[in-house]
Amino acid sequence: MLGLSLLGGCSPLLFLLVLLLPLVSLHRLNHQERSEPSVTDRPKLLLVSFDGFRWDYIDRVPTPNFRSIMDEGVLVEYVENAYITKTFPNHYSLVTGLYAETHGIVANEMYDPALNMSFSMETDSIYDSRWWEEAVPLWVTVQKAGGRSGAAMWPGSDVKIHGLFPNQYLQYNASVSFETRVEWIIEWFSAPKEEAVDFGVLYWEEPDESGHNLGPQSSLMDVVIAGIDEKLGFLLNELKKAGLYEKVNLIVTSDHGMAQLSADNIIELDEYVSRDMYTWVDKSPVVGILPKEGKFDEVYNSLLDANPNMAVYKKDDIPEHFHYRHNIRIMPILLEAKEGWTIMQNRTGHFMLGNHGYDNTLRSMQPVFVARGPAFRQNYVKTSMRSVDLYPLMCHILSIRPLPNNGSLLNVQDLLSSLPDSPTPIPNHPPPTPPKASGYSYAPVVGSFLGVVMVLGFLVVYVILVTLKQRPSLKHRSWEMSQPLLQEDLHL
Ligand SMILES: *[C@@H]1O[C@H](CO)[C@@H](O)[C@H](O)[C@H]1NC(C)=O
Ligand SMILES: *[C@@H]1O[C@H](CO)[C@@H](O)[C@H](O)[C@H]1NC(C)=O
Ligand SMILES: *[C@@H]1O[C@H](CO)[C@@H](O)[C@H](O)[C@H]1NC(C)=O
Ligand SMILES: *[C@@H]1O[C@H](CO)[C@@H](O)[C@H](O)[C@H]1NC(C)=O
Ligand SMILES: [Zn+2]
Numbered sequence: 408m409l410g411l412s413l414l415g416g417c418s419p420l421l422f423l424l425v426l427l428l429p430l431v432s433l434h435r436l437n438h439q440e441r442s443e444p445s446v447t448d449r450p451k452l453l454l455v456s457f458d459g460f461r462w463d464y465i466d467r468v469p470t471p472n473f474r475s476i477m478d479e480g481v482l483v484e485y486v487e488n489a490y491i492t493k494t495f496p497n498h499y500s501l502v503t504g505l506y507a508e509t510h511g512i513v514a515n516e517m518y519d520p521a522l523n524m525s526f527s528m529e530t531d532s533i534y535d536s537r538w539w540e541e542a543v544p545l546w547v548t549v550q551k552a553g554g555r556s557g558a559a560m561w562p563g564s565d566v567k568i569h570g571l572f573p574n575q576y577l578q579y580n581a582s583v584s585f586e587t588r589v590e591w592i593i594e595w596f597s598a599p600k601e602e603a604v605d606f607g608v609l610y611w612e613e614p615d616e617s618g619h620n621l622g623p624q625s626s627l628m629d630v631v632i633a634g635i636d637e638k639l640g641f642l643l644n645e646l647k648k649a650g651l652y653e654k655v656n657l658i659v660t661s662d663h664g665m666a667q668l669s670a671d672n673i674i675e676l677d678e679y680v681s682r683d684m685y686t687w688v689d690k691s692p693v694v695g696i697l698p699k700e701g702k703f704d705e706v707y708n709s710l711l712d713a714n715p716n717m718a719v720y721k722k723d724d725i726p727e728h729f730h731y732r733h734n735i736r737i738m739p740i741l742l743e744a745k746e747g748w749t750i751m752q753n754r755t756g757h758f759m760l761g762n763h764g765y766d767n768t769l770r771s772m773q774p775v776f777v778a779r780g781p782a783f784r785q786n787y788v789k790t791s792m793r794s795v796d797l798y799p800l801m802c803h804i805l806s807i808r809p810l811p812n813n814g815s816l817l818n819v820q821d822l823l824s825s826l827p828d829s830p831t832p833i834p835n836h837p838p839p840t841p842p843k844a845s846g847y848s849y850a851p852v853v854g855s856f857l858g859v860v861m862v863l864g865f866l867v868v869y870v871i872l873v874t875l876k877q878r879p880s881l882k883h884r885s886w887e888m889s890q891p892l893l894q895e896d897l898h899l
Contacts, residue, residue, distance in 0.1 A: 449554065450782065451596060451655040452804050453607040454501070455642070456561070457635050458494060459615025459763065460775045461623065461664030462486065464632045472640040473777055476659060478786055480779025481822045485791035487839040488663055490729040491693045492772040493764045494615070495528055497662035497794065498562040502608065503542040504798025504812030506730035511541030512563070513736045514689040518697060521735055525688075528562075539568045541734075543810055545801060546573045549606045552807050557595035557604035559588035564608060575604060585611050585638045593649045606805055611638065618665035622760030623771075656780030656804055658797070663763040666771040670758060672748040674717050680709040682752060688738050691750040692764045695738035707740055717750060718743040729767070730813070746771060768839075784824050791839050792819050803827055 462484070465473045489500040489507055495515045496507040507513045517526040517538070526532045546556035547569055557575035558564030565578050575595045577583065588609055595604040617631040639659065646652040676687075676694075684702040689695035698706040710719045720741045725732050731741075744750050746765050749758065765772050774794070779785075782804045795814035802809035803816055803823070820827055 449605050450805055451605055451651070452780075452782075452801060453592065453596070453609065453655050453657050454561075454801065455609045455611075455639075455657065455659045456498065456501070457611050457614065457638075457659070457661050457775075459613075459618045459663060459665050460635065460661035461618075461771065462773045462775050463770075464614070464628075464635075465775060465777075468629045468633045468636075470632065470636040472636045472643055473659070473775070475643070476639075476657065476777040476779045477788075480657075480777060480783045480785060481787045481789060483776040483789045483792050483822070485839065486660070486773050486776045486794055487791070488767050488772065488774055488794040490731045490767040491689075491764050492663040492767050493693075494662050495533075495562050497774075498610070499539075499542065499544070500795055501660070501662070501797055502544040502546065502561070502563075504795045504809065504814040505542050506795065506813050508731050508734045508737065509542065509813065511734060511736065512538065513731070513734050514693075514695060516689045516695075517736045518686075518688045518695075518738070519736050533563070534566055536567050536569075539563055539566055543569055545798065545805075545807075546606060546608065547571045548802075548810060549805060549807055550574060554605040554805065554807070555603065556606040556608075557592060558608045559592050560610040561608035562610065564610075573608075581612060586641060589642050589645050593645050593651065596651050596655060597649050606801075609642075611635075615665070618761040618763075619759045620761070622667045623665040624667045625760070653781070656778070656782045658776075658778040658801070660776045660794075660797070661774035663774055664770075664772045665761045665763050666746050666765060666769070668747055668749055668758075668760055668762055672716065673754060673758070674714045674744060674748060674750045675753050676710075676742075676750065677753045679713040680706055685740075687752070692744035692748065692762055694742040694744075694750050696740035696742060697738050698740065703739060710740070710742065716745040716748045718745075778822065782823055784822060787822065789819075789822060793839055 464470075488497050490496075491507065491514060493515050495512045496510075499505075499510045499512040500507065503510045515528045518524070519526070519538075522537060524532070524535065524537075526535075526538050532538075544563060546558060546564065549556045550571055550573075555574045558573040559577050560579055560583070564573055564576050566572075575591070577588065577591060588611070592607050592609050596607060597603065614628065614631045614635055617628060621627050621631075643652065646655060646657070676682075684699050685706050686697045686699070687694050688697050696706065696710075707719070707721065710717075713719070720726075720743070722732060722737055722739050722741065725737075725741055731737060742750055744765065746769050749762065751758070763772055767773075776792070793814065795812065796816070796819045797814065798812050799809045799814045799816040800819045800822065801807075803820075809816075816827060
């Protein structure tokens with residue numbers, strides 16, 4: 408339409424330009440994407456995790472701040488996170504795009520038989536780099552690519568990994584308030600251009616802690632969830648005050664959900680097997696069992712079929728779809744409680760009303776996901792994604808080349824305001840099936856459009872050349888004068 412109306416009133420050169428414009432601007436876009444962006448226009452991204460914020464919490468009480476992100480951005484309804492659905496494994500999956508068996512943080516409590524070392528999120532053992540170096544977190548990759556990153560208490564972000572800390576980070580300290588963490592993040596993003604961070608990660612311990620103590624079904628959780636929405640509001644407001652709101656892409660998600668437990672649903676291992684025969688490395692609801700020397704068969708046979716509410720796997724028999732087998736830190740026997748059940752040695756231990764760690768396809772285990780900012784579409788609801796898909800998405804937003812990972816940009820590119828211009832490889836893993844994903848591609852449409860534009864372009868050039876050749880005097884005359892003739896020729 409634009410071309411046709413110009414045809415009547417403008418000169419042929421202009422018309423030619425209009426036709427060729429799409430090609431020129433596409434070329435320029437490609438060029439921009441490939442060259443190093445200058446410091447000021449480098450894309451910005453802030454990834455926020457509210458620990459244990461289950462996907463459906465936003466519908467439970469009014470959550471106006473989550474709503475505003477959804478209205479201005481995107482919501483993903485079904486996010487399949489990584490097995491096991493625990494804090495450390497999932498936070499590392501979010502920033503590496505890898506399943507736990509590949510990134511090596513397979514649990515909150517681990518034993519590495521090769522290192523003969525134990526890892527516990529309760530101790531300083533987490534500061535040993537060797538636990539983390541089977542993968543490279545995004546903040547390190549950003550820095551190796553010449554960008555800068557800042558981290559406020561994200562699990563692992565105060566550990567030196569592959570020789571680097573984040574450019575800016577806070578030593579983990581649960582007593583530091585959310586507001587203080589936000590103030591640091593704002594300061595890092597607002598620093599003078601050479602020092603400003605490009606990628607930030609922000610972590611908050613709630614509503615996980617309350618979910619464990621109260622149980623997600625407790626009505627007291629309503630207040631906790633409303634409180635998280637207020638904290639999110641504080642963050643949004645600080646971003647606005649600092650003039651960052653329209654610049655920074657913001658992703659708000661979580662590591663896992665929370666299931667309601669009951670003191671009636673307890674599995675006592677002491678009933679089935681003596682404590683002397685094994686060490687339990689990781690605890691309920693998915694228990695890593697290391698049998699004592701020579702006791703494997705006895706322990707395994709005692710536990711197998713012991714309790715209908717507990718699945719018992721030899722490491723090699725752990726279901727394929729968990730992607731939870733191929734790591735020396737995964738114990739020889741894995742016990743998995745049914746949703747809502749607790750595995751203990753006896754009832755004397757610490758019992759919680761809420762827990763997570765269960766099967767990652769359970770709805771109760773899944774996190775919230777909303778995002779907004781210049782890179783994201785507006786007011787768009789996507790049905791499903793895997794949390795490992797977030798990594799290639801973040802790399803794309805930051806213009807960083809992703810390291811090998813288990814995610815797929817193709818699965819999530821419909822969240823973006825403009826589609827990636829380079830062809831994306833076919834994903835190893837399609838989006839999670841239940842419910843069916845709504846992934847689609849513009850590539851064929853864009854391709855045919857380009858084809859048509861090019862054919863038209865060449866046609867126009869040809870016609871003009873022929874016209875010019877036929878009328879050698881034309882080039883000495885003004886374009887305005889030649890207009891009626893060309894107009895006639897072009898009335899196809
Ligand atoms: C593993 O370390 C412990 C001390 O933490 C030591 O007692 C044990 O002998 C070590 N085992 C091996 C196989 O080196
Ligand atoms: C942790 O943060 C609190 C509150 O800011 C502070 O009082 C305390 O000294 C900090 N602890 C450490 C070990 O830095
Ligand atoms: C449960 O285990 C604890 C040690 O963890 C022990 O002290 C207690 O006696 C046991 N209780 C029963 C009822 O066996
Ligand atoms: C996940 O990605 C890593 C790195 O590319 C690869 O080694 C691993 O085999 C992948 N896992 C699966 C289940 O595809
Ligand atoms: Zn958690």
